[in-house]
Amino acid sequence: xxxLTQPPSVSAAPGQKVTxxxxxxxxxxxxxxxxxxxxxxxxxxxxxxxxxxxxxxxIPDRFSGSKSGTSATLGITGLQTGDxxxxxxxxxxxxxxxxxxxGGTKLTVL
Amino acid sequence: xxxxxxxxGGLVQPGGSLRLSCAASGFTFSTYWMSWVRQAPGKGLEWxxxxxxxxxxxxxxxxxxxxxxxxxxxxxxxxxxxxxSLRVEDTAVxxxxxxxxxxxxxxxxxxxxxxxxx
Numbered sequence: 001x002x003x004l005t006q007p008p009s010v011s012a013a014p015g016q017k018v019t020x021x022x023x024x025x026x027x028x029x030x031x032x033x034x035x036x037x038x039x040x041x042x043x044x045x046x047x048x049x050x051x052x053x054x055x056x057x058x059i060p061d062r063f064s065g066s067k068s069g070t071s072a073t074l075g076i077t078g079l080q081t082g083d084x085x086x087x088x089x090x091x092x093x094x095x096x097x098x099x100x101x102x103g104g105t106k107l108t109v110l
Numbered sequence: 111x112x113x114x115x116x117x118x119g120g121l122v123q124p125g126g127s128l129r130l131s132c133a134a135s136g137f138t139f140s141t142y143w144m145s146w147v148r149q150a151p152g153k154g155l156e157w158x159x160x161x162x163x164x165x166x167x168x169x170x171x172x173x174x175x176x177x178x179x180x181x182x183x184x185x186x187x188x189x190x191x192x193x194x195s196l197r198v199e200d201t202a203v204x205x206x207x208x209x210x211x212x213x214x215x216x217x218x219x220x221x222x223x224x225x226x227x228x
Contacts, residue, residue: 099157
């Protein structure tokens, strides 16, 4: 059971928008910054969003992040078949003194 | 170009030991926190350990405390994970990653597979 809760799967059609939620508590999301990672099949994870809503160089602005209280959301607009991947939220947990991840969300672009 | 290359994975029996290495290049290794993250087959990501730039602070997930030890050699630009008393549930791909401020894992290696089985 992951410390952070994500939906197991989401789906949408090409060109549409999708959001992925990540729910936690005051010891993690509530008082720390959230990051989001994309893992394409058979590859290492890649950083998509850091500091709740910032994009590393090279990440298109179709990807966005937000945080409110103890929850965070990843948004993806203009969906492409190449966006099919597993998406993970991650942050620090001050009570556990450890990094924590969500269980991951599998995105299907129909 | 930042590169992280893990090595040392393989098949080990339950109760055995293994030492993973991560060779870093393309950045000033001694000025960054580093992490190990693992992923069991078909499962999600699990944070394993963090180590401070000078090695004076280390953090571990509860499931590996007392069995795993993270270390680094800044002169050799290398990160290590010593894994003892291995269990079947430690079977996973182990990634090393470079930490940025506020716990963002900015760069990842390609991973090395550890299989614990009799």
